[in-house]
Amino acid sequence: MLKISLDDLRPGGRRKPAAPEVRKWDGQGWAVSVPQPEWNERNGEGACVLLPAEPGWYRIDITSGSPFAESGLSDEETQAFHEGGLAEPRAAMPHPAPFRLAEGTLWGYIADNGRTVIEPHYEYAEEFQPNGLAVVQRNGLAGLIDHTGRETVKPSFNYIGNFSEGSAPASDSKGYLLINEKGKPLTGRRYEYLNGLKDGRALFSRQITEGKTRYGYLDREGREAISPVYEDANEFSGCRALVKLQDNEFALIDTEGTVLHTYHFPYVGTPGDGLLPYQETENGRYGYIREDGSPAIAPQFTSALPFFEGRAVVNTAENFENGYGLIDASGRYIVQPGYEQIEQLGENVIALGVPLDPAQTYRGTVFSIANAETGAVLNAHPLRGVDRYSQGFASVYDEHETYMIDKTGRRAPGMPVVPGTGNLSFSGRLIRANVDQRTSYYNRDGVLVCSENTLITLRPPYAVQEIKFRPNFDYLVYYPVVKGIANPAVMESVNKRLKELSLPDSGTPAGERTSSYTGDFSVSFFRKNLLQLELQGYNYPFGAAHGMPTRIYTKIDLRSGIFYQLKDLFKPSVDYTGTLSDIVARQIKTDPQYSYVFPDAFKGIAPDQPFFVDADALYLYFNPYDIAPYAAGFPTFRIPFAQIMGLINTDGAFWRSFH
16 A cells, blocks of 8 residues: 655645545546545544555545635634634635547636646536536536536436536436436436426426427426426426417416416417517517506517516517617617617616628627617627626627626726637636637636647647637638648648648638638547548538538548548458448448438448548548438448458558558
8 A cells, every 4th residue: 555645735734634535547537436544534643545556547635624725714714704604615616628639629627726627538518506516428428527526427318407406407318307416317207308497397398199299397306296288388487487278378377387367369478577578469569468467568569579677679670670679668669679689688788789781681790788778878889799797797799809898888897808709707716718619717807827728749749739710700710730740841731731621711801701611620530640630610601591511531641641532441452432332321221320311312432432530440421411411410320440351451551550
């Protein structure tokens, strides 16, 4: 056994006697606990930990005997808190952060000082919730960890939502359910749809008969407190919820399902401030009624949103155009209609949106900030994006930078100003910046604490440098530059081609662009001398229903600089396309996961078929719409090398580059 003293970890006597927790790395997480002698926790004199002789990575977590240790308070300060009747300060929770590695982008957690406290080995990691748990994802499945990184619930769910009133909605292969903080199911069955608890009730849906779905509510124990009898339903708010009983009949119910008020109209919307938007006739104008069903504002709008802070956004434009205004509870206009968009941000502040180009309204909106009570403009600086207020501040961005505004609508002094577009949000004592598709953290004084690494270390001397290219608001690409190739001419040639593949249509002036474009890359596979990069792109035509994603895998030999093609994997004389076509056709026919493929759409594998590899298999893929609907993404077919080993040129440069 190895004995390690902990005495030096208590400088200046500011910490109470330590209670160490020791865990061992199991290849995926710090899940293996190493028991410690009981006397370690009984006194602080000679405190130590014992590690077994077995080789491996071990982690020692030091937890103070007092909850004040992590706050950095002295014993005197702690006593003053108790005597003053104040609540004990909660230890700061770690913050999720991405790390760009040779294995791809993995998520871990950092402390307030920017240091890594939970190693990156998750595909994604969320903020810690008030109960001290965070949702993480590994191998496509979601689980829960505590602030030490211990997995309290192994990743086994397709989805885990936010905890509320002691439980969270989750889903697995069978459907949706409620789970407690230990991951135990509270519901006896699975549902097609399920929200979290509000006012002790969780909205769910269940298919009653073929093509007939009804909504009901679960209680905190996961029982069906209100049976699924509603054609449609909203979540509870203030112990009341709006439900649809049948065509032309809505009702406001309490948490027992008792009908408080009934409304006989073709449409009734979500309550807000005691008023509900409604239509008196089918496809008619919108107005507002009170909760008791009496008319409040006569139908006169082409659309009407719920009231918030005593005001509502309404539209008066015809033919599905936009002409938004803002009214008070009496129906009086605070802001006259005519705006492309109006957002209520909270704190009695609104954002007024007008088209960037009135002749091409689909190209985007610019916002000014105004007082919601008077409609007076507070800040006319053109903004391209706005968020709602949180803790007295709202995140906004213009064409060049992202920052916070205060309740006056003006830029908040001292807060971070981050080049690029995105949003800022509070994360414990830090401010999280999700800007230009990258995550960073700042302290409350606007000082950078942590940002994503831009250099991905592979194996000496190889590395990949990230370069950002943003010539205008509608074009953003991160492209790779490979470092460490011995021959400078080869390295220059490799990087020139990578740049060309990463930057399509990059020379079009901003005013002439008909679409926006974003691009990024990641290390998909690295072994021996083969570097495989995945170049992702997304082209979004202005005004289109959706954009078009692109995906290119580059298989680069770091010695020769060759970009390998599919044919390079096989023997020169074999009909590899015929064999691969037969394998893929068989998978489409027999594997249910490919049921989405259009009938007769697959015509075979082309000699230049898009593909990528890993250590064990070849992957052939198709672009959206090639053989399947857009929603199917990139249909991909895995073919183990063992299945086609007779075709592979095992003496060829491609195969030898990673074997």
